[in-house]
Amino acid sequence: MAGIKFQRQHHNAIAKLMRDNWPADLHNERKVELAVRGHHVNTCINFARYLKWDNPFFDPLHFLDACSPDSDMYPLSELWDESYEPKEEE
Numbered sequence: 001m002a003g004i005k006f007q008r009q010h011h012n013a014i015a016k017l018m019r020d021n022w023p024a025d026l027h028n029e030r031k032v033e034l035a036v037r038g039h040h041v042n043t044c045i046n047f048a049r050y051l052k053w054d055n056p057f058f059d060p061l062h063f064l065d066a067c068s069p070d071s072d073m074y075p076l077s078e079l080w081d082e083s084y085e086p087k088e089e090e
Helices: 008-020 030-054 060-067
Strands: none
Touching: 008 030, 008 060, 030 060
């Protein structure tokens, strides 16, 4: 790792973009809505994985819940898996 590239203000800006672009009801087409939300959630998790790789002090659980428009209804932090943590170099 060459040095931390992203700081808290970057994490917050990315989370706000994700939260503000949360897929809304797509004219009651439930399958399309679920597919789009699934893709959106995967994007949030991939951002969290990258930001954790970039900065070992990054909190992916806080970030994922910040990406959600309603962390009580959509607690994205519950989708974080320890296998997503970067592996320590030997």
